[in-house]
Amino acid sequence: MxxxxxxxxxxxxxxxxxxxxxxxxxxxxxxxxxxxxxxxxxxxxxxxxxxxxxxxxxxxxxxxxxxxxxxxxxxxxxxxxxxxxxxxxxxxxxxxxxxxxxxxxxxxxxxxxxxxxxxxxxxxxxxxxxxxxxxxxxxxxxxxxxxxxxxxxxxxxxxxxxxxxxxxxxxxxxxxxxxxxxxxxxxxxxxxxxxxxxxxxxxxKIDVSSLILSTLGFGGIVFAFSSAGEVGLGAPKVVIPLIVGLLAILIFAGRQLRMKQPMMDLRAFKHPMFSVGTIMLMIAVMVMMATMILLPMYLIRGIGLDAFSTGLVLLTGGIVNAVTQPIMGRVFDKFGPRLVVPAGMVLIAVVLWLLSGITLTTAIIHIILLHTFLMIGISMVWMPSQANGLNQLTPSLYPHGSAIMNTVQQVAGAIGTAVAISIMSAGINSFLKQTADQSDPANAALAMTAGIQQVFGIAVGIAIVGFICSLFMRRVQGSKEQ
Structure with missing residues (x-):
């Protein structure tokens, strides 16, 4: 059969x-x-x-x-x-x-x-x-x-x-x-x-109320976190649109669950592997986006590299990721997510822990290797989790599942970037308060490095949560139900 x-x-x-x-x-x-x-x-x-x-x-x-x-x-x-x-x-x-x-x-x-x-x-x-x-x-x-x-x-x-x-x-x-x-x-x-x-x-049927709520909700959250890197998480420019966005999303979610033809069918979350895959996707995106904004700041403002040299340092990880993404896809096709995703989360956690110890004297080759292994870990988590989650959906939920995961990706990217900058800024301020000469450029570089260390330290905890979630993943066979 x-x-x-x-x-x-x-x-x-x-x-x-x-x-x-x-x-x-x-x-x-x-x-x-x-x-x-x-x-x-x-x-x-x-x-x-x-x-x-x-x-x-x-x-x-x-x-x-x-x-x-x-x-x-x-x-x-x-x-x-x-x-x-x-x-x-x-x-x-x-x-x-x-x-x-x-x-x-x-x-x-x-x-x-x-x-x-x-x-x-x-x-x-x-x-x-x-x-x-x-x-x-x-x-x-x-x-x-x-x-x-x-x-x-x-x-x-x-x-x-x-x-x-x-x-x-x-x-x-x-x-x-x-x-x-x-x-x-x-x-x-x-x-x-x-x-x-x-x-x-x-x-x-197009539900105008859902459109308005979606715009206020997701737009408000993305705007809030995108602005947080500039003015801080506690600024009114962040807090007000964040509150409006969260309230709008709550009302939006309740409305979608009651509608016969929802604009975004949240019943996709009734499929457990879709829910787990969405969580894993969010963690992977947050880690990647935080790293992509922190490492260039460390290399340029800390070590003193120019923009082009910084790009070259991070290019190796991008190239290796390009090679490993299709490989991890084939591994997923053959073995499913049970091995590749947890192993990827372990690799991410280890690299983040090592990055939490970087200093101004850390060798460039060390940064290249850590960034490269982090990109390998992300490739082991991102697409296998997303593919496995979408595979469990019925065909009628395909458009909604794709929209949900792509929305999560955008929101997670904004959150990862903003939270990383905010934690780094708090770490910088804490370090400078303990220094005698805050205007010394050397202390400024040390303070920024201390802030970045704190971000990566907290990210280790998030990666551990991701590893625990990955243990619940199982391979799905897809659904023919319409």
């Missing part, structure tokens, strides 16, 4: 041009995630060129994340209202438009608009990519495919600062966007040629 079902599934999947479809989606996803961090190392140049403040310049990143936080949660509804080809074309055209406008932007205002347009395209393509895998890729091959997606989602933001640092030194910041335009056009051409409509359009 199982062989007959497998043969039927193979026949259904075989009609899709899986490789070109996934290539077009992966290209778009890579460019989208690359753009998320590509401006981080050039904000200082933009501040000088546009004659703006640091807080204003930070909106080029905050606005991007905020747009994702607002649009990704409603992507499940889009998947039920529009065909796959329509959503793909819309997402890529938005990305192309935003990138083109950014390339020629003469000032901050137009560049800010371009960033929002870019993010709107990414907000559509990420859930579409996960949903497409669930429909066109056989269950036994999804781990490998998710490994390729993991390569995109992890490596792109990791190499963004490196590539941007090189371009800003040799050319100008406009080239960060200009060089991606031909790549997006290629993805559009491939997608138009091979993308097929893979879902049934049901056009559920």
């Amino acid at each position: 199982q062989s007959v079902m497998a043969e039927e599934q193979h026949q259904v999947v075989h009609k899709y041009k899986v490789i070109p479809i996934m290539v077009s989606l992966l290209i778009c996803g890579f460019i989208g995630m690359f753009n998320e961090t590509s401006l981080n190392v050039v904000l200082s140049d933009l501040i000088n060129q546009f004659q703006i403040t640091a807080s204003t310049a930070q909106w080029l990143t905050t606005g991007y994340l905020l747009t994702l936080g607002i649009l990704v949660p409603v992507s499940g509804m889009f998947l039920q209202w529009f065909s796959t080809r329509q959503l793909f074309a819309a997402s890529v055209l938005l990305a192309i438009l935003g990138t083109a406008v950014a390339t020629v932007s003469p000032g901050f205002e137009l560049l800010m608009i371009a960033r929002v347009i870019q993010a709107a395209g990414v907000a559509l393509v990420l859930p579409l990519m996960f949903h497409t895998v669930l429909v066109i890729v056989p269950l036994e091959k999804r781990g490998t495919t998710y490994g390729l997606i993991g390569l995109v989602l992890v490596v792109a933001p990791a190499v963004g600062p490196t590539i941007s640092g090189l371009l800003i030194e040799q050319l100008s910041w406009n080239w960060i966007f200009g060089l991606t335009l031909p790549v997006l056009l290629l993805a559009l051409l491939i997608g138009i040629r091979y993308m097929q409509n893979i879902t049934t359009i049901t056009k559920p």
Whole structure:
């Protein structure tokens, strides 16, 4: 009976041009995630060129994340209202438009608009990519495919600062966007040629109240934590939108559970492996995003490296992660998550513990090795957990599950970054209070290192919680229920 079902599934999947479809989606996803961090190392140049403040310049990143936080949660509804080809074309055209406008932007205002347009395209393509895998890729091959997606989602933001640092030194910041335009056009051409409509359009009733609550909830939380790195967790600019966001999400969740056709079906959490996978995803993203903001600060403001050299130090981890993501996907396909995910959490915990002991005299090669092993650990946790969780859902929950996990990813990224900066700042202040000369640059570097040590120390505890959760994971066989 199982062989007959497998043969039927193979026949259904075989009609899709899986490789070109996934290539077009992966290209778009890579460019989208690359753009998320590509401006981080050039904000200082933009501040000088546009004659703006640091807080204003930070909106080029905050606005991007905020747009994702607002649009990704409603992507499940889009998947039920529009065909796959329509959503793909819309997402890529938005990305192309935003990138083109950014390339020629003469000032901050137009560049800010371009960033929002870019993010709107990414907000559509990420859930579409996960949903497409669930429909066109056989269950036994999804781990490998998710490994390729993991390569995109992890490596792109990791190499963004490196590539941007090189371009800003040799050319100008406009080239960060200009060089991606031909790549997006290629993805559009491939997608138009091979993308097929893979879902049934049901056009559920649009609940305006849910849209408003989702925007206030997820948008408020992302805005709050994105602002926390600048003004601190206790500032009104953070506390007020955070409270509004949490209240809106609570009301939103209650409303979704009562609706017959919810905008985001939270009943996906009734599947235990989906719930565990979501927790593991959140922990992996928080650790990665915190590390991605802390290590560059340590290397630049502590050790004294320039932006490009810092990018090169972190590039090794990105490359190794690119290699290990597909490998971990194949390991997951063969053995399931029971071995690979707990082992990955142990590796993450050990590396974080070692990072909690770094000093200004720590050798660069030591940092490279620790960052590389951390990226390996994250690749062992992220995609296997996400793939296993989504595999347990019924087909009717595919759009909602994809939207939920992509939303969690955005919120976790904002939380990880903000909490890391806040803990580091508290550690810096605590260290400086104990020094006689707070204006001494040497003490400033020591204080920042002490703050970073505290963040990694707390992160060890989070990793241990993740390890305990990973012990409850079991392999699922998927569901045919509609």
